[in-house]
Amino acid sequence: MGITRREFLKLLLAGGAAASVDMTLAQEAEEKPTRWHRVVERAAKSFPHLALCNLCGLHCLARVTRDEHDNVYLAGGYPHHPHCGYRKVGPADVEAFYLSLCHRPLSAIDAELSGLLPTTPRKFENGAEQDMTLDAAVAQAAALIGSSSRIAAIGGSGLSNEGCYLARRLLFGLNVALVDTVSRRIMGPTTAALVATLGRPGATNPPTDIVNSSAILVIGADPGTEMPVLSRWLFEAQCCNEAKLVVVDSRQSGFAARAEAFIHIRPGTEAAFILGLIAEALRRRMFVPSYLIKNTDISFLINDAFRTVTDANGLFSGLKDGRYDRSSWRYIRDFMGRVVQDKKLRHPRALLSVLQKHFSAYGWTGVCATCGITRAQFYTAFNAFVGRTSSSSQSGVAVFGAGLTARSNGTQGVRALTVLQLLLGNIGVPGGGLVPVCPYGNAQGACDLGFLSGYLPGYLPSPLPGEKMGEYIERCAALARYRKEQAETLLCAFLNDLYGEASEETFALLPRAKPAESTVYAIVEAAAAGELDGIIVLGEDPAEAVGGLWLEALQHLKWVVVFDWRRPWWAKHSKATVLYIAARPFWEAEGTYTNVFRTVQWTSPPEGWATERPTDVRFLGALASALSDKANLSRIRWEQLGTSGDVLQALSGMKGKTPLPNTQALTKDSAAFCWLYAGCAAGVTSPDYSDPSG
Known part of the structure; x- marks a missing residue:
């Protein structure tokens, strides 16, 4: 084979460089063991700690070790944990260790080893940085908060459930109405949609159930970076169940490269794409009638006066003065008051017929033009997901x-x-359901406990300005999620826990704000306009939600109090006084956390694990004590809750001096801050992690 002089020199140089690199690596390998071997050696000399990784919405159980120099290392996951342990994958029963593929805990521990995570409070003022003691930081934070009247709070997803409980009680006592979480961009629409449709927020099926799916639709998400361990379950369904993976997104990602079909749509057209799938499924009658008749209202007859958007020039019936009168949005009832049904699904006023007429406007032609895709791409996704799961023998999950x-x-x-x-019969069956991808740790618990604007704890709607207690209960009953008696019981239990009694007087103490004015976006806009004195940030970074607008707001605020395990990178760019209290990272955290699958798990460091960082319970308890004489805080029923275990017992609810055993025991005389957690301490169990079903 002929070779030129130039090509010979290139090969010679490449070979010499490769040889030198190999020799260097070999020498380093002899002199210095690999990082994995160093971790194993240190793990053998130290005591392991099973810590709950709360850096995304899945919450895996990680094995963390500490050496003789107090350096922290990740030694892997707990082998028998259903989310992240070892799994037998494929026909060869290959063991897959899921948590080792997740970058989130590794990045956090690398930051700790690099000295990037502070251990003591700090004050940033006029470009200068000053270390402080915890007592001095709490005293100064109390002075800043107590001297201001225009205050907002952003956070929750970085706190434990116990921290969220104390923080919301503190904010109620300080009469702070502007409260929201950065996770609103995911949890806000998810909560509003799922509460109205299914009656509860959160994922409908556990992550271990994904392996039973025959098709997977991932829309607007990148599980590979946002919830990495969840992506392994999606890939396992591909390997073990031959599931079809369809990714619909405006972003290209490494996860999308693993899909059978990647539909690259225009940003903001995801909803139009879904409506097109529904319209085509209804047109082809690709649904399971027996499932729909048994589990939904698809066979109910709709009032003749009701008109959908295809009948009334793009508007529903009842629009008057910019608001809808829903008196025509009713079922047809017989003389006994029962809803009239057509189980053959042929009546023109059956809900199925109304749906077919409503969604007929979303044909594939308009959907493809809106989303910027071809007809072939649309039907590729349709056949892979809808066509595969429209029978009762197969199911699909939507992520x-x-x-x-x-x-x-x-x-x-x-x-x-x-x-x-x-429509496809994928709710309440193995391998089906809905899974929100949430990169925020305790977002579900924070929203449950009232950090989502527009809601009280337990997803009761927030009271409106000037609203009386009776009017509020009637409004709750009109939402059809609660009967009047249920709404009154839940409200009374909440007021009993917060103020010690449920009355018109204590109801009037609740801070009021219009929901549109209390979102994280409206809060930062108000701060940028100079309408706020200060903001309390708890376990989150507002810049993740609003970007550069947060930097502008920092130039108009007087102060910001931050409690987070991450150092606020924007503190030195602020004209406001930034008081930073270092919180505990996940391997030192204490308390319970709720993942998006509504599983509550407890974590705490072992005895002898020394740390200078305070728990959220300790910090918020000290802050409440320093502010005990401010505003309505003196009206708040506040016992001596020194530990996270004590707070968990209080969060679990009481009836007199007896702990509540479960949610069904709630009455108007009981005290429960959030009815979803009533009896949670009474139901503590040690789960059998060896159960492969989870």
């Missing part, structure tokens, strides 16, 4: 994220996805 929810029509998009899953 969605911020690409769908963080839009002006995010709530409609999630609700449309829920309607699609109900």
Whole structure:
């Protein structure tokens, strides 16, 4: 074979460079063992700690070790944990260790080893940085908060459930009405859509159930970076169940490269794509009638006066003065008061017929033009997901994220996805359901406990300005999620826990704000306009939600109090006084955390694990004590809750001096801050992690 002089020199240089690199690596390998071997050696000399990784919405159990120099290392996951342990994958029963593929805990521990995570409080003022003691930081934070009247709070997803409980009680006592969480961009539309459609927020099936799916639709999400361990379950369904993976997103990602079909759509058109799938499924009658008749209202007859958007020039019936009168939005009832049904699904006023007429406007032609895709791409996704799961023998799971929810029509998009899953019979069956991809740790627990604007704890709607207690209960009953008696019981239990009694007087103490004025976006806009004195940030970074607008707001605020395990990178760019209290990272955290699958897990460091960072319970308890004489805080029923275990017992609810055993025991005389957690301490169990079903 002939070779030129130039090619010979290139090969010679490449070979010499490769040889030198190999020799260097070999010498380093002899002199210095690999990082994995160093971790194993240190793990043998130290005591392991099973810590709950709360850096995304899945919450895996990680094995963390500490050497003789107090350096922290990740030694892997707990082998028998259903989310992240060892799994037998494929016909060869290959053991897959899921948590070792997740970058989130590794990045956090690398930051600790690099000295990037502070251990003591710090004060940033006029470009200068000053270390402080915890007592001095709490005293100064109390002075800043107590001297201000225009205050807002952003946070929750970085706290434990016990921290969220104390923080919301503190904010109620300080009469702070502007409260929201950065995770709103995902949890806000998800909560509004799922509560209205299914009656509860959160994922409908556990992550271990994904392996039973025959098709997977991922829309507006990148599980590979946002919830890495969840992506392994999606890939396992591909390997073990030959599931078809369809990714619909405006972003290209490494996860999408693993899909059978990647549909690259225009940003903001995710909801239109889902509506097109529903319209085509209804047109072809690709649904399971027996499932729909048994589990939904598809056979109910709708009032003749009701008109959908295709009948009334793009508007529903009842629009008057910019608001809808829903008196025509009713079922047809017989003389006994029962809803009239057509189980053959042929009546023109049956809900199925109304749906077919409503969604007929979303044909594939308009959907493809809106989304910027071809007809072949649309039907590739349709056949892979709808065509594969429209029979009762197969099911599919829908996974969605911020690409769908963080839009002006995010709530409609999630609700449309829920309607699609109900039509296909994928709700309440193995391998089906809806899974939100949430990169925020305790976002579900924070929203449960009232950090989502527009809601009280337990997803009761927030009271409106000037609203009386009786009017509020009637409004709750009109939402059809609660009967009047249920709404009154839940409200009384909440007021009993907060103020010690449920009355018109204590109801009037609740801070009021219009829901549109208390979102994280409205809060930062108000701060940028100079309408706020200060903001309390708890376990989150507001810049993740609003970007550069947060930097502008920092130039108009007087102070910001931050409690987080991460150092606020924007503190030195602020004209406001920034008081930073270092919180505990996940391997030192104490308390319970709720993942998006509504599993509550406890974590705490072992005895002898010394740390200078305070728990959220300790910090918030000290802050409440320093502010005990401010505003309505003196009216708040505040016992001596020194530990996270004590707070968990209080969060679990009481009836007199007896702990509540479960949610069914709630009465108007009981005290429960959030009815979803009533009796949670009484139901503590040690789960059998060896159960492969989870």
